[in-house]
Amino acid sequence: MKDVTAAILCGGKSKRMGFDKAFLMEEEHYLLLETARNLKSLFEHVVLVSDTKSKFAGVKGFEEFGILEDGYIQKGPIGGVSTALEQIQTDYAFVMACDMPLMNLDLIDRMYRKLGQKQVLLCSHGEKLEPLFAFYHRSCIPVFKEQIEKGELKLRSAFSRLQVGTYCLSEAEISAITNLNTPEDVEKWNTNILKNK
Numbered sequence: 001m002k003d004v005t006a007a008i009l010c011g012g013k014s015k016r017m018g019f020d021k022a023f024l025m026e027e028e029h030y031l032l033l034e035t036a037r038n039l040k041s042l043f044e045h046v047v048l049v050s051d052t053k054s055k056f057a058g059v060k061g062f063e064e065f066g067i068l069e070d071g072y073i074q075k076g077p078i079g080g081v082s083t084a085l086e087q088i089q090t091d092y093a094f095v096m097a098c099d100m101p102l103m104n105l106d107l108i109d110r111m112y113r114k115l116g117q118k119q120v121l122l123c124s125h126g127e128k129l130e131p132l133f134a135f136y137h138r139s140c141i142p143v144f145k146e147q148i149e150k151g152e153l154k155l156r157s158a159f160s161r162l163q164v165g166t167y168c169l170s171e172a173e174i175s176a177i178t179n180l181n182t183p184e185d186v187e188k189w190n191t192n193i194l195k196n197k
Helices: 031-039 077-087 105-113 138-150 155-161 183-195
Strands: 004-009 045-050 066-069 092-097 120-125 128-137 164-168
Touching: 004 031, 004 077, 031 045, 045 077, 066 077, 077 092, 077 128, 077 138, 077 155, 128 138, 128 155, 138 155
Parallel strands: 004 045, 004 092, 045 066, 120 164
Antiparallel strands: 092 128, 120 128
């Protein structure tokens, strides 16, 4: 996907987790690195969007990827998405959170084929929308910046002003948007890995 940059958001506060989710481990490996390397098979450009570059200094593996420092500190995901869109060289960014262990490359490809001329394409399941597994066009920047200036930090609050499409997830696809939010989530995830070995 030469016209799309994959951007992984890894600058959240991780309050419920108790530690920085950028350093979640999957067995002996960083989940974030595994995700970024897998995305490399689909996207020519993969970047990490972080609150600070320094937290990755000296951590083996992260030097493989460009790291964009969040230009909207403490503004939540809308700040991370805006930072990515402002700094990438492609028209679109595929944006996802760093805590999704079951990312599905085939699903991303199917979403891309449905993108067309839309400014945003995100997953839906029932009434739930997932704005952090989605494609965003750089033309979203002015709308997002205006939202940030107003203090309205929910991404979905901007959707009424943009051309937004949804990809309805099947039951088989919904696991791709699973998040690890708490230590209990991580424990369950690691237990499932061991069971499936």
